[in-house]
Amino acid sequence: MTMPELHVSQWFNTDRDITLASLQGKVIVVEAFQMLCPGCVMHGLPLVQKVQQVFAEQSVAVIGLHAVFEHHDAMTPVSLAAFLHEFRITFPVGVDTPGEGSLPKTMEAFQMRGTPSMLIFDKTGALRAHHFGEVSELALGAEISTLLCEGDGTSRTTNPDIAQSSDTP
Numbered sequence: 001m002t003m004p005e006l007h008v009s010q011w012f013n014t015d016r017d018i019t020l021a022s023l024q025g026k027v028i029v030v031e032a033f034q035m036l037c038p039g040c041v042m043h044g045l046p047l048v049q050k051v052q053q054v055f056a057e058q059s060v061a062v063i064g065l066h067a068v069f070e071h072h073d074a075m076t077p078v079s080l081a082a083f084l085h086e087f088r089i090t091f092p093v094g095v096d097t098p099g100e101g102s103l104p105k106t107m108e109a110f111q112m113r114g115t116p117s118m119l120i121f122d123k124t125g126a127l128r129a130h131h132f133g134e135v136s137e138l139a140l141g142a143e144i145s146t147l148l149c150e151g152d153g154t155s156r157t158t159n160p161d162i163a164q165s166s167d168t169p
Contacts, residue, residue: 008094044116
């Protein structure tokens with residue numbers, strides 16, 4: 001079975017179109033959100049911002065997916081641009097393409113039930129986790145680390161996939 005691809009009508013915070021296939025070799029974390037969703041603003045987006053800060057960019061790709069299925073008139077690309085600026089969202093964010101029904105195309109393709117939703121793909125591009133609602137920071141860190149180590153065959157005391165902070169003792 002071929003894995004569905006992202007259906008994006010517009011990108012923010014990147015100068016190129018992004019596909020899941022183009023990110024193969026990295027663990028990919030996709031956070032589907034709506035800017036008027038309290039759970040997204042208070043939990044989902046801050047969580048993936050931490051993922052972006054903790055894990056090395058060459059190993060883990062973080063993508064936001066603005067998946068609008070309600071309040072369409074309020075959640076325009078102009079509003080989204082202001083939202084991303086105000087909340088200092090720096091990872092790439094795509095706008096999910098409207099679908100035939102009430103759900104946008106990517107939400108429908110991956111059978112998402114609402115926002116916040118998180119999809120996690122392994123380095124081969126296989127969907128390995130699909131979360132709806134709040135996700136534990138500790139559990140998410142463990143999931144990503146496990147996927148980073150798959151097929152590695154080595155053990156180390158420091159993980160090069162985790163960005164090293166200069167302020168740690």
